[in-house]
Amino acid sequence: MALELRRPERTFTIRQLCVEFKVTPRALRFYEDKGLLTPAREGMNRVYSYKDRARLVLILRGKRVGLSLSEIREILELYDEDDDAAAQNAHSLKKFREKLVVLEQQREDIDSAIEELRTACERLEKFLADKRPDLLPRAADYDQVLRARLDGHGELVGAK
């Protein structure tokens, strides 16, 4: 009995997922509309399983790296496909490879952008340290940032 209360059986309401991932109900229903999520129903209400939650994680990550919802859906569908459908998997492989090329290009872009910003920051810091050291951010400010991140934006490590 107690065994059935373990993680895989857990379900989530729409609001729980909304709070956890800071998305709106509208967004989740939208993803469902577009075929990225297919939660079960209990009467009229949506019931999200752990699998649904996992998909949502992938959706949000995909979004962060700039994939469109339809691209994300393609990828999710590939994950779903029956392992028997070999021909389909050949197609999947090709798609995955294409995605990989794009992402690797994107990685390079980000790296160079980061590089640029870093040197720009250094330049600015030296300039300010020289002429207006009073304007440089202080350690206290940094603590502020740290505290803010711990409060609101930290990952719920234990909940994984």
Added chain:
Amino acid sequence: MALELRRPERTFTIRQLCVEFKVTPRALRFYEDKGLLTPAREGMNRVYSYKDRARLVLILRGKRVGLSLSEIREILELYDEDDDAAAQNAHSLKKFREKLVVLEQQREDIDSAIEELRTACERLEKFLADKRPDLLPRAADYDQVLRARLDGHGELVGAK
């Protein structure tokens, strides 16, 4: 006299930039509309300077890494600010730092997405090699890809 013909004096028509960077005139005018570019005028026509071109490069890179036009505009404005305006530069520094945090997060996302895709590819490959080796992409196919990229999608290295 001949000195004035050197690079910094060069200007570009809208079409030249369009061809070089594979964007439409509409896009360039749109960027101007949004305050990201401010080319000079010769009569009615736009005349882009080397500085404008440099800004365009930054715009396109920003786009590739997923920045919105307004974010890009902010950054461009920061580059413009007078180096004497120390207070402004302190603000710039803060903005840059924030951007850096976002980009670094994005880099992590991309890395993990790449990682996931790679292992998924391997899984698929093994599966296919085992059950349907006939469906595996052949060396000839790969040559196809290489040729396509050399034809149409390569960087114009010499034109830099």
Added chain:
DNA sequence: CGTCTCGCTTACGTCAACGTCAACATGATC
């Protein structure tokens, strides 16, 4: 019992980033 809160659906609104189309100016060329 009324009123919240949460949830559902349907439908229209919005914002970014352009595309597309119309209507016109200008210089070169046939």
Added chain:
DNA sequence: GATCATGTTGACGTTGACGTAAGCGAGACG
């Protein structure tokens, strides 16, 4: 001087990813 390529300014259309508002059901609370 008619055509053409290239330029201009509106103004409207489009796509993606939701926001927002309207209207309604069902359980919880005072």
